[in-house]
Amino acid sequence: MQATLWIPQIFLKHLWELRGSGMNLKRKINYSILVICLVIAILVLVEMGWEQGFTWAAIAVLVGLIHVVLPEGSGVLYMEEETSPLLYEMRIPEGTATELSLLNEEGEPLAAWDIYGKNGIVIGRDTGENSVTVDLNNTTYASMIDVEHAVLNYFNGAWYIEDISTKNGVSIKKSDGKKYKISYGKPCRLELGDIIFIGPTRLQIL
Known part of the structure; x- marks a missing residue:
């Protein structure tokens, strides 16, 4: 029970830090999703135990990581779309x-x-x-x-x-x-x- 009380405090602290950071809105949302998924994973482990809750906790963590890592990995696609006129000129x-x-x-x-x-x-x-x-x-x-x-x-x-x-x-x-x-x-x-x-x-x- 004690663990479930301080987890929301960590989450709120994280959101406050993101509010004042220089990240763009999309990255803030992605990191917030990661934190939520980590909170869910911890709650699952606390409530269900390591053996029963490990699989669900792992899934939650994986979902959170995808929201953070995938946009970074696919950033080239966004960059190409935004700078396509420049790339078009460079190819000529x-x-x-x-x-x-x-x-x-x-x-x-x-x-x-x-x-x-x-x-x-x-x-x-x-x-x-x-x-x-x-x-x-x-x-x-x-x-x-x-x-x-x-x-x-x-x-x-x-x-x-x-x-x-x-x-x-x-x-x-x-x-x-x-x-x-x-x-x-x-x-x-x-x-x-x-x-x-x-x-x-x-x-x-x-």
């Missing part, structure tokens, strides 16, 4: 293009399309009867853009653009500041920062 090799950005006359971005992980992209205008990846139907110079104006293909770690238009063509402004018109049907390799002219509409690969 340096110098890899990840998006096409639509630029206005001042070179400011208006819209962007994600290209990371894709193998092929069609640039043009979505008229409802076709499917394009980069839809320029609502841009200022949409009337000067073909329904399927250009295609981008990812090959051997690089993006290549090919002009498939019937009017206005495709040009590229390179890092040297010069603008180069690409030949129809002949793939041209793109580099990060290149500005693609789909007619007069500008897209930058980033």
Whole structure:
């Protein structure tokens, strides 16, 4: 009987210590469950004796330990979920293009399309009867853009653009500041920062 009187005192003391600790709420709850399970285990041993109560006491202790040890062991899963955007960025090799950005006359971005992980992209205008990846139907110079104006293909770690238009063509402004018109049907390799002219509409690969 004496043992059953001081066990709740230990439990209350533990909760008070946890209240003032720097643990987060989840860890506090897990440790509190462990303490409760230990109290139950001790009570079982006191009331039932060692031989009869050992199995039930062991189960109670095991349940408590699972609540403490398992979250620690599975912490990597929680960390991966919380930091997945950072891990996503870390997995992207340096110098890899990840998006096409639509630029206005001042070179400011208006819209962007994600290209990371894709193998092929069609640039043009979505008229409802076709499917394009980069839809320029609502841009200022949409009337000067073909329904399927250009295609981008990812090959051997690089993006290549090919002009498939019937009017206005495709040009590229390179890092040297010069603008180069690409030949129809002949793939041209793109580099990060290149500005693609789909007619007069500008897209930058980033």
